[in-house]
Amino acid sequence: MGRMTRPDTPSIRVTSRTVGAVVVVEVAGEVDLLTVHEVAAAITAGTAVGPAALVLDLTEVSFLDSAGLAMLAHAHMTAGERPLRVVAPHPAVRKPVQLTGMDTMLAMFDTLAAALDPA
Amino acid sequence: MRGRKVDEMATQEDDAVLGNRPVAALHCIDVPATGDRLSPLRQRLSAWAAAVGMSGDRIDAVILATDEAVSNVVSHAYTLARPGTFDLHATHHPDQHQVRVTVHDHGHWQPAERDPGPLHGRGLVLIRALADEAAIEPSAAGTTVRMGWQVA
Numbered sequence: 001m002g003r004m005t006r007p008d009t010p011s012i013r014v015t016s017r018t019v020g021a022v023v024v025v026e027v028a029g030e031v032d033l034l035t036v037h038e039v040a041a042a043i044t045a046g047t048a049v050g051p052a053a054l055v056l057d058l059t060e061v062s063f064l065d066s067a068g069l070a071m072l073a074h075a076h077m078t079a080g081e082r083p084l085r086v087v088a089p090h091p092a093v094r095k096p097v098q099l100t101g102m103d104t105m106l107a108m109f110d111t112l113a114a115a116l117d118p119a
Numbered sequence: 120m121r122g123r124k125v126d127e128m129a130t131q132e133d134d135a136v137l138g139n140r141p142v143a144a145l146h147c148i149d150v151p152a153t154g155d156r157l158s159p160l161r162q163r164l165s166a167w168a169a170a171v172g173m174s175g176d177r178i179d180a181v182i183l184a185t186d187e188a189v190s191n192v193v194s195h196a197y198t199l200a201r202p203g204t205f206d207l208h209a210t211h212h213p214d215q216h217q218v219r220v221t222v223h224d225h226g227h228w229q230p231a232e233r234d235p236g237p238l239h240g241r242g243l244v245l246i247r248a249l250a251d252e253a254a255i256e257p258s259a260a261g262t263t264v265r266m267g268w269q270v271a
Binding site for chain 2: 011030032033034063065066067069070091092095096099100
């Protein structure tokens with residue numbers, strides 16, 4: 001399978017910040033079995049501070065599989081009163097979400113701006 | 120890596136794009152069924168599919184479907200106490216206008232617990248939606264997932 005050394009750079013980067021009363025969790029890279037726990041941990045931590053809403057910005061996600069979908073479903077179902085908004089303009093996220101019908105469950109946005117100020 | 124790498128990717132770029140000659144097969148044998156293998160495998164398969172001349176959308180479909188099959192092996196075919204391996208074969212059949220990707224493990228389906236796992240849920244849905252043809256073949260010797268895509 002070619003080089004078997006671990007990559008020098010991780011395949012995912014998760015950062016969290018607040019915009020007013022909203023927590024924004026930004027994910028770049030690949031969401032799969034190996035990396036999904038980092039996103040889940042950031043969502044849990046972000047939720048714990050009691051934001052008005054939690055925005056999961058997946059604009060820079062290049063790959064997401066059913067491990068990521070399961071994480072999104074769990075985050076959605078445990079969001080309770082606090083809405084979970086997902087920013088996902090690209091097919092890497094949109095396609096698996098749509099193919100599994102999860103677009104009817106998740107609040108999806110094309111831009112962070114739209115997610116921060118939904119109509 | 121334990122095991123053999125049988126073939127390397129082809130470099131006959133022009134013929135690969137035209138699909139006149141088959142791109143050399145990608146064989147990954149005895150790959151450890153661990154999560155850290157997913158990303159390198161996706162990259163390898165992506166490069167192979169590009170060499171075949173598949174379009175970007177089709178490559179994405181091959182990558183995601185194969186990732187689901189492999190992820191299922193990582194999740195369910197073995198136990199933490201007894202980690203196992205899987206084989207992946209990607210083959211190009213220009214005379215039949217087809218690429219095939221096969222994932223074979225040597226383990227046993229674990230009983231479904233609270234979390235039925237990717238292939239018992241969305242993973243299988245994705246494979247069937249993304250591949251032109253898909254077959255899941257469990258047996259006492261392991262499970263084989265066969266996926267096929269039409270190519271020009």
